[in-house]
Amino acid sequence: MSYLQFSVPPIPHYLNVGEVTYLPGERHPNRRNIGVFDILFVSRGSLHISEDGAAWKVSRNEALVLCPDGHHFSVEGCDEVTHFYWLHFNAEHWRQVAAPQHFQTDPFERSTLRQNRFNLHVPKYCRLPFPERTFTLLKNLMIMMDQPSSLARWKEQSIFQDLLQQLMEMEESRSQSAPGVIAEKAALYLRQNYKEQIDYEKMGRDINYNPTYISRCMKQVFYCTPLDYLKHYRLEQSKMMLINTDFHISAIAEEVGFPNVSYFTKCFKEYEKMGPRMFRSKYRALTTKRWDISD
Template identity: 40%
Template sequence: MIFQFTAPPLPHYMICGEDTYQEGDRHPDRYNIGVFDLILVTRGELFLKENGVSYSVKAGYHLILRPDAAHRTYLPCQKETHFYWLHFQTVGPWIEAEERIPFALSQSDHPYVQFDNFSFYIPKHGELSSKEQAGRLIEQLQLLQQSPSSAARWKQQQLMHELLLLFQAEEEGIQQQHPHYAIAERTANYLRAHYKEPVSYQQLSDAMHFHQNYISICMKKTFGCTPLEFLTRHRIEQAKRLLIHTNEPIGRIAEESGFGSFPYFIRCFVRYTGFKPNSFRLKYRSSR
């Protein structure tokens, strides 16, 4: 299972600490605590259950408990157990899922926004390869709790984001083991590099050395769209930038953005932004 968070805003740090349980001790049973509870065990083992699913959290493993669920101990500690805990929350959208939900590309009409949002993913439970670094970050967070200054609070949020990046990197490492992820990334990089040129499915297939149907499946799983939809949206973003920052005629901008047909460019631009190119240019130039 993984958590998918949509940002902005990024999740924010609240409080952290550490505990040592002796043999026979139990983690408290709780329900709907209102915050995410990140647990990182350094020695021993915790035995927790959330929504009927059991998790064994060994030394070097982590578990993130939901803010809106019930969790309890299904077995007391079998030996001395030390763990860090950290509470965080987000006011942005989030979900828990078995696999990644396709990334949603922005369709904003604003010239300075290419992606309104981005998603990042954190594994709910598993072994953390950078557990020593994660422990050091949490210890720094604990030290900063002793200072009431706004600078300390700001530093805490920075450290929180560093910690999230460790977990994100862990999930990225897992994802990169899946062939569809690597193929989709290669395809996206190719399309970004060749957006000014005519690109066909056959050309894409020859460049990637995979059948076009398989490439489309990989792109849909990773980005939530086909290769040509990805290419069209990227071209539209380039056109938006040129409309705002240059005095080029709209026909020339269509060519520079990779659209071989002017009427097709107009149709695509209206579909993705809700404006005709000239109206878009006038709107944002007059607002500067």
Template identity: 35%
Template sequence: MVKTNVIKAAEIVHIPAPPAPYFLECGYAVYNAGDQHPNRSNIGVFDLLFIESGTMYIGEEDRQWELGPGKSLLLLPDRYHYAVKPCEDRCTFYWLHFHTICSWQETPSEIPAAFQPEEHSRTFKTSPYTIQLPKMWTLPYPAQTYQLMDRLRQYSAERQSSAYWSQQQSFEELLRMMDLRQLEQTTSPVVTLAEQTEAYIRNNYRSELTSQSFSEALHFHYNYITRCMKQIYGMTPNDYLLHYRLEQAKLLLLKTEWPVAEIAKEVGFRNAPYFSNRFTLKNGCSPQQFRKQYSR
């Protein structure tokens, strides 16, 4: 008897974007009775499997699965993958390799991953959206998934200059279909409130925001809002507000010739010296120096 870990919405692999994961290659395989998945270690790419028919017996480190039709499994780049035992009947499946340059995390489904917008924005000037892919899953729309995979395989016969864009577009469509954050019934209330708080800040960052205004707008006590934000974004609402205001100030310093005091007021700071101080602490240079660094 093969041990099978029963997972509801499985462990979740969290991948921040931008930059989005990118497609590498895919294929379709047929295993007859007695065939088995190859044993591999640290292959350096994500290996996504979609079982069409039959059953595959596969493991990763100390985990083992019995995958039937309509099941998907995401094997991780830095783990040992192996066949638990050969197939007992004919098994057909699709496979897809993709990669990301971001640091990803795997967590139990009930524990959201916390990424740091502050660290991420040093490169991308934004807070990341976190794609949440299930480790092992029962596909809600298997036929649609198989059609997407067939489309991806067909593009490989085209010229690279056109195939590249078509493949990336279809791959992102596949990721969107699998992203648990697109499925409201699987989204954690903590994630939902944190995202609502983020949206509220982005839409109102020019105004004076207080703990009371957060509570009134989001209909939760400010302490609970803070816990959710820290769990998902690693920041309190006020920390995120400061972070977002300073990022908007950077854009205005580059796009306009406005005086620093006017920019400070535009992004929600009532005190220009305080704005300059916070900007310097975060970026290692004053607003004037930042503007000059990118000016001719």
């Protein structure tokens, strides 16, 4: 499955919406570089659409997202009377990916650097998980186009975000599959026990799953091994302690579960491109400066 990955902020921005009905034999227009994203929501019949060498038959209760810089057209006419809604929106930072590349700002950056960045993933083509709800939202958008108030414009954006969420349910459902449930259970176990010495065998016994299967599930859902996830989480906890406590570096290393300070320092430098002492000095000064400005 192909996905459109949006780096947020800024969030994708709704522009306008409409609906079209084609008779048998009629085709979607041949367009190139239209400059906006165009989502087709089919409520009846089917569309035969090609974009940049790929082709889809978009049938009832399905959706396809066309890209602003692509070339799309109908490869054949409609087989039957076909009705669909179209929706245009803009987004600044995006790309197509074969699989979701999950990213979000860690708690340290959110609290200290005042940043909250993350990726959204919308399937290029999907079956609508809640078609009736989706079509109701589209109809509401069409009604609101004739309302001149600023509040209406705000509500349009809110409805659009709800529509995007409907599409993202496809990606969310993946994490609720059996591998997703096991990966989440393993991740929770690692977060709750990160101060302890953990290996695959112990984790497998404690959460009652085969260690090899746990590792495969975490790679599928989090794109890393359990031990890599654990190391990353320990480093995130150490960053908070470096900023908020006066503990010695060796004490912090022991507190977050590293076997010795040398290995902790090595991992920290690989992760942050600076040592823990330099990190503490840099971000304590930055945090103090920000508080001084706010005062």
